[in-house]
Amino acid sequence: xxxxxxxxxxxxxxxxxxxxxxxxxxxxxxxxxxxxxxxxxxxxxxxxxxxxxxxxxxxxxxxxxxxxxxxxxxxxxxxxxxxxxxxxxxxxxxxxxxxxxxxxxxxxxxxxxxxxxxxxxxxxxxxxxxxxxxxxxxxxxxxxxxxxxxxxxxxxxxxxxxxxxxxxxxxxxxxxxxxxxxxxxxxxxxxxxxxxxxxxxxxxxxxxxxxxxxxxxxxxxxxxxxxxxxxxxxxxxxxxxxxxxxxxxxxxxxxxxxxxxxxxxxxxxxxxxxxxxxxxxxxxxxxxxxxxxxxxxxxxxxxxxxxxxxxxxxxxxxxxxxxxxxxxxxxxxxxxxxxxxxxxxxxxxxxxxxxxxxxxxxxxxxxxxxxxxxxxxxxxxxxxxxxxxxxxxxxxxxxxxxxxxxxxxxxxxxxxxxxxxxxxxxxxxxxxxxxxxxxxxxxxxxxxxxxxxxxxxxxxxx
Amino acid sequence: xxxxxxxxxxxxxxxxxxxxxxxxxxxxxxxxxxxxxxxxxxxxxxxxxxxxxxxxxxxxxxxxxxxxxxxxxxxxxxxxxxxxxxxxxxxxxxxxxxxxxxxxxxxxxxxxxxxxxxxxxxxxxxxxxxxxxxxxxxxxxxxxxxxxxxxxxxxxxxxxxxxxxxxxxxxxxxxxxxxxxxxxxxxxxxxxxxxx
Numbered sequence: 127x128x129x130x131x132x133x134x135x136x137x138x139x140x141x142x143x144x145x146x147x148x149x150x151x152x153x154x155x156x157x158x159x160x161x162x163x164x165x166x167x168x169x170x171x172x173x174x175x176x177x178x179x180x181x182x183x184x185x186x187x188x189x190x191x192x193x194x195x196x197x198x199x200x201x202x203x204x205x206x207x208x209x210x211x212x213x214x215x216x217x218x219x220x221x222x223x224x225x226x227x228x229x230x231x232x233x234x235x236x237x238x239x240x241x242x243x244x245x246x247x248x249x250x251x252x253x254x255x256x257x258x259x260x261x262x263x264x265x266x267x268x269x270x271x272x273x274x275x276x277x278x279x280x281x282x283x284x285x286x287x288x289x290x291x292x293x294x295x296x297x298x299x300x301x302x303x304x305x306x307x308x309x310x311x312x313x314x315x316x317x318x319x320x321x322x323x324x325x326x327x328x329x330x331x332x333x334x335x336x337x338x339x340x341x342x343x344x345x346x347x348x349x350x351x352x353x354x355x356x357x358x359x360x361x362x363x364x365x366x367x368x369x370x371x372x373x374x375x376x377x378x379x380x381x382x383x384x385x386x387x388x389x390x391x392x393x394x395x396x397x398x399x400x401x402x403x404x405x406x407x408x409x410x411x412x413x414x415x416x417x418x419x420x421x422x423x424x425x426x427x428x429x430x431x432x433x434x435x436x437x438x439x440x441x442x443x444x445x446x447x448x449x450x451x452x453x454x455x456x457x458x459x460x461x462x463x464x465x466x467x468x469x470x471x472x473x474x475x476x477x478x479x480x481x482x483x484x485x486x487x488x489x490x491x492x493x494x495x496x497x498x499x500x501x502x503x504x505x506x507x508x509x510x511x512x513x514x515x516x517x518x519x520x521x522x523x524x525x526x527x528x529x530x531x532x533x534x535x536x537x538x539x540x541x542x543x544x545x546x547x548x549x550x551x552x553x554x555x556x557x558x559x560x561x562x563x564x565x566x567x568x569x570x571x572x573x574x575x576x577x578x579x580x581x582x583x584x585x586x587x588x
Numbered sequence: 589x590x591x592x593x594x595x596x597x598x599x600x601x602x603x604x605x606x607x608x609x610x611x612x613x614x615x616x617x618x619x620x621x622x623x624x625x626x627x628x629x630x631x632x633x634x635x636x637x638x639x640x641x642x643x644x645x646x647x648x649x650x651x652x653x654x655x656x657x658x659x660x661x662x663x664x665x666x667x668x669x670x671x672x673x674x675x676x677x678x679x680x681x682x683x684x685x686x687x688x689x690x691x692x693x694x695x696x697x698x699x700x701x702x703x704x705x706x707x708x709x710x711x712x713x714x715x716x717x718x719x720x721x722x723x724x725x726x727x728x729x730x731x732x733x734x735x736x737x738x739x740x741x742x743x744x745x746x747x748x749x750x751x752x753x754x755x756x757x758x759x760x761x762x763x764x765x766x767x768x769x770x771x772x773x774x775x776x777x778x779x780x781x782x783x784x
Contacts, residue, residue, distance in 0.1 A: 147748035271668035271694035
């Protein structure tokens with residue numbers, strides 16, 4: 127029977143129906159970090175439980191890592207304590223850990239794919255809502271809380287309920303200067319920040335087919351911002367080409383068997399969906415948020431809606447019917463698990479090259495992993511940013527969520543390539559975030575205000 | 589583990605849609621290795637910057653144990669620190685228009701049932717608490733029937749969660765470990781676990 131990838135993966139990983147009625151779902155890959163795991167390990171110790179499959183959990187630190195100097199011990203006493211706790215827990219329970227002194231370290235959602243740990247057909251869980259990122263490979267990847275991290279450590283399983291599946295078809299050619307970030311911001315704007323509650327989003331259509339894995343990861347990453355706990359793209363040749371040769375990817379004869387299993391897990395052509403939505407890629411503009419949730423956005427040529435939410439307007443200090451373009455910024459941030467990958471920096475560097483960051487703007491570029499940093503440096507991208515007046519930092523979550531020294535101050539406005547514009551998200555209780563693509567952040571950094579990157583790209587040969 | 593059949597207590601009304609977990613528990617309070625003391629920081633930034641008193645700082649709702657919210661409550665970050673903070677503050681149940689998926693699951697594991705009802709019903713309940721904060725709310729997990737002063741309505745909850753509370757099986761680790769040979773069986777049939 128024709129079926130979706132979601133159901134095939136779900137069924138293959140179902141252990142049984144629990145007495146409560148929930149599904150006991152086997153988790154193929156468990157990723158952990160320093161923020162949401164220490165209490166889980168404490169709970170294991172309290173009960174005398176072991177880690178059931180230690181080889182199926184991989185740990186890194188990302189949220190609390192300072193991006194200026196990553197020398198240990200960290201200056202922040204709590205950051206150091208959390209790191210020491212993770213080191214101790216991983217050692218005690220036999221879990222592989224990548225600290226900043228390891229070349230593999232980085233944001234958990236950047237390193238999983240980069241190391242080839244993330245593979246099609248898997249179930250993946252992590253105590254982090256942006257776990258949906260890994261769905262780009264055709265995996266069912268979900269964010270979980272700390273008690274559930276405990277469950278996965280103890281049993282390699284979760285007690286969960288299945289999701290419905292919404293197919294989101296995006297067809298057509300994206301205009302120059304329009305990126306995956308604009309596509310997902312447009313999807314969330316259209317379906318709402320609650321639209322995905324109860325659903326997994328399956329992204330497809332010829333626009334997605336043509337996208338690189340980096341771009342697909344940007345899209346899947348923000349599924350959760352649309353309320354969908356998981357989002358995925360069916361695995362195809364682009365997926366396999368990305369995985370081939372990576373550290374944890376199968377090789378030799380196993381590679382061919384893996385590819386054939388991965389292909390078999392993709393949604394069948396005539397699969398049934400609980401809902402189907404279509405979008406015209408050609409109609410999408412560079413998109414910028416004006417409010418306090420990721421659904422409150424407009425195209426760069428549009429104005430803030432006349433009926434805009436009052437609470438959001440009051441917090442942002444914006445007026446309805448005014449253009450978002452020309453909004454003065456104080457800080458520019460390029461990085462995060464949404465847009466902290468090599469291709470994000472390549473696109474941003476194209477804009478930045480030969481320009482200077484506006485004198486009133488503090489601008490940061492933060493690679494998503496040490497490997498991304500290395501590759502960007504090999505290509506000389508870091509020098510382009512530094513010459514323009516950006517700070518080139520070490521790998522980590524940085525200013526996406528303010529659990530490290532990179533924070534907004536007061537009512538600063540930040541043009542940000544991250545994923546959340548919630549009140550206080552970037553570390554100042556009154557700080558303001560405008561979400562946009564990395565190229566748009568680069569354009570804003572140079573202009574000193576929200577600008578239309580398409581106009582700057584006209585001057586740059588592709 | 590205890591069965592959770594009904595919850596009763598005074599309510600605390602918190603109006604607004606899409607209230608995210610960054611607002612419930614600002615990220616700086618996630619720099620901890622335990623959940624102890626998080627109740628002190630619930631809605632800390634909202635309480636400071638709110639125009640007028642925030643319900644969580646309002647003496648009228650002191651000792652309330654049932655939080656009444658609007659739609660998509662607990663969206664955003666998966667941080668369990670948010671429901672942990674609420675539970676440690678004294679919240680034993682929530683009634684709202686809707687809850688984010690991850691938040692709902694986190695609450696369930698803590699033994700905090702979350703009921704849903706339509707906007708008009710929630711609005712009535714919030715108004716009732718605002719005018720009569722001393723009203724006792726009674727919520728029956730098995731039937732979903734909620735009574736509060738003159739108000740009676742039937743609220744919803746996913747069947748599996750309801751059954752988990754009623755049967756005292758809301759903390760799932762023991763169940764997950766119960767038939768561990770089945771877990772090994774599934775693992776053995778997954779090619780990426782067994783080896784391609």
